[in-house]
Amino acid sequence: MNKKDDKWLDELITRTINTTKPQFDSEKWKQKYPDEFKTLLSRAAKAPAHPIRWTSFLKKPIAKVAAAAVIILVIGFFMTRPAPDKKVEIVEMTNATKSPAEMLTLKSLTIAYHNGGIEAVEKQCDKAIEKLGLKSERITVQELLTYIDGV
Amino acid sequence: MCSTSEKEGLERVIVKRQLAQKPDIALVEAAIRGDPDSFTELCRRHYPAMVAIAHSALGDRHLAEDAAQQAFAKAAEKLPQLKKKSQFAGWLAAICRNTARDMARSTKLLHSNDIATKTTAAEPHNDGTGEAVKEALSKLSASAREVIFLRYYDGMSYEQMSAVLGISEQAINGRLRRAKRKLANYLRCKGFGKV
Numbered sequence: 001m002n003k004k005d006d007k008w009l010d011e012l013i014t015r016t017i018n019t020t021k022p023q024f025d026s027e028k029w030k031q032k033y034p035d036e037f038k039t040l041l042s043r044a045a046k047a048p049a050h051p052i053r054w055t056s057f058l059k060k061p062i063a064k065v066a067a068a069a070v071i072i073l074v075i076g077f078f079m080t081r082p083a084p085d086k087k088v089e090i091v092e093m094t095n096a097t098k099s100p101a102e103m104l105t106l107k108s109l110t111i112a113y114h115n116g117g118i119e120a121v122e123k124q125c126d127k128a129i130e131k132l133g134l135k136s137e138r139i140t141v142q143e144l145l146t147y148i149d150g151v
Numbered sequence: 152m153c154s155t156s157e158k159e160g161l162e163r164v165i166v167k168r169q170l171a172q173k174p175d176i177a178l179v180e181a182a183i184r185g186d187p188d189s190f191t192e193l194c195r196r197h198y199p200a201m202v203a204i205a206h207s208a209l210g211d212r213h214l215a216e217d218a219a220q221q222a223f224a225k226a227a228e229k230l231p232q233l234k235k236k237s238q239f240a241g242w243l244a245a246i247c248r249n250t251a252r253d254m255a256r257s258t259k260l261l262h263s264n265d266i267a268t269k270t271t272a273a274e275p276h277n278d279g280t281g282e283a284v285k286e287a288l289s290k291l292s293a294s295a296r297e298v299i300f301l302r303y304y305d306g307m308s309y310e311q312m313s314a315v316l317g318i319s320e321q322a323i324n325g326r327l328r329r330a331k332r333k334l335a336n337y338l339r340c341k342g343f344g345k346v
Contacts, residue, residue, distance in 0.1 A: 008343070009331055009335050009338070010303075012280060012284050012338065013284060013299065013303045013334070014303055015280065015281070015284075016281045016288075017206075017299075017300060017303050017304055021305060022198055022202040022216060024191075024194050024195045026195070029220055029223065029224075032224075033220070033221075033223075033227070036224040036225075036227040036228055037187070037227065040185060040187055040190055040227045040230075041185055041187060042185065043183065043184060043185035043231070044184065044185025
């Protein structure tokens with residue numbers, strides 16, 4: 001359609017359907033639909049004075065950042081926390097594969113302590129001593145330290 | 152010195168002006184809480200568009216005004232059910248469209264021929280032009296006719312039409328162009344628009 005078409009068509013349509021702008025008469029409407037108007041007014045009594053606007057609160061950027069931070073923290077907590085089965089695996093692996101000297105390093109003992117407390121540390125020490133082929137009643141702490149230091 | 156009635160009148164004018172500046176969403180929220188003035192402002196604001204929509208379906212100005220008012224009554228009752236408050240105009244238009252269709256069915260005006268003969272109450276011209284345009288309008292689809300009525304009835308902008316019809320301005324432009332092309336072709340066949 002070209003501009004010429006637009007012009008004559010616009011004129012024809014405007015002449016045909018362009019009527020006076022309708023004006024809304026609220027008083028007439030209220031008289032015509034009294035029940036609906038009453039329904040509208042009745043909500044004023046039910047509505048709370050200060051409605052809680054959770055939706056508008058959640059739209060704020062700070063709320064979004066806070067929600068994201070909470071989600072990240074929760075995911076991080078569950079990802080870094082080892083599963084219960086894994087604990088046993090670590091203890092068994094430490095006992096089975098490492099040499100007595102390795103079993104008594106600070107790192108190994110710390111892992112054992114985290115996994116099973118002081119009892120796990122004692123167990124690991126006993127196993128290390130067993131591997132060394134020493135009887136626990138004969139060995140002294142001094143002897144043990146001497147052996148570990150390799151002196 | 153102003154009398155009490157004059158003061159009240161002045162206050163009402165100020166309130167009306169304040170409401171007129173508020174966006175739809177604020178008025179809808181207030182109306183849901185039971186503020187009649189906010190609802191009245193919404194009605195006043197969307198009345199011409201609703202009459203145009205109803206007119207495009209019914210083909211009669213007086214019936215269209217009735218349909219628009221009935222649509223407002225339904226909206227007043229269903230307002231708390233409105234989920235997306237920003238889409239009030241589109242929601243209201245859908246109610247008005249359905250109301251007009253129901254009215255058309257009940258008054259047996261749904262046939263396009265009837266729409267064509269009752270497009271306007273006033274007869275601006277007696278040269279047959281008006282009749283031909285009405286007939287051409289009746290050949291259009293309901294959605295195309297609606298766009299034409301909104302655009303020419305109240306001189307609505309594409310932005311306003313987009314809010315009422317719930318489609319993009321580009322889609323409205325396309326729909327309007329296609330409708331006008333159809334009208335032009337039909338009217339040209341009838342001997343109009345020839346230089």
